[in-house]
Amino acid sequence: MLLALNMARPLRIEFPGAVYHITARGNARVRIYEQARDRELFLGIFSEVVKRFNWLCHAYCLMDNHYHLLVETLKGNLSRGMRHLNGVYTQSFNRRHNRVGHLAYLEPRVLSRK
Numbered sequence: 001m002l003l004a005l006n007m008a009r010p011l012r013i014e015f016p017g018a019v020y021h022i023t024a025r026g027n028a029r030v031r032i033y034e035q036a037r038d039r040e041l042f043l044g045i046f047s048e049v050v051k052r053f054n055w056l057c058h059a060y061c062l063m064d065n066h067y068h069l070l071v072e073t074l075k076g077n078l079s080r081g082m083r084h085l086n087g088v089y090t091q092s093f094n095r096r097h098n099r100v101g102h103l104a105y106l107e108p109r110v111l112s113r114k
Helices: 036-052 078-097
Strands: 018-026 055-062 066-073 104-113
Touching: 018 078, 036 055, 036 066, 036 078, 066 078
Parallel strands: none
Antiparallel strands: 018 066, 018 104, 055 066
């Protein structure tokens, strides 16, 4: 008999100067931007997050059902900033489109350190 061990997901490595490639995809691969205004809303919230959490944005790409971000965290605060970005955007998106529930989940990856 094989036993499955429940193993926790490894902790995200966060430190000042880390560069992350972050992707977030809509649940069940649904669209996370219904209209051009949704993309503008996301970019506005992302801009606020970059300022508030002292990040550097090196690149971004918004696709219909997911996004890619290349950010550098000067204070090692990726989790806090991403929670704010996805939470505020999801609440705003749901309000605009009369929806409830989660919109996306995260798959962050650390690429390099300066």
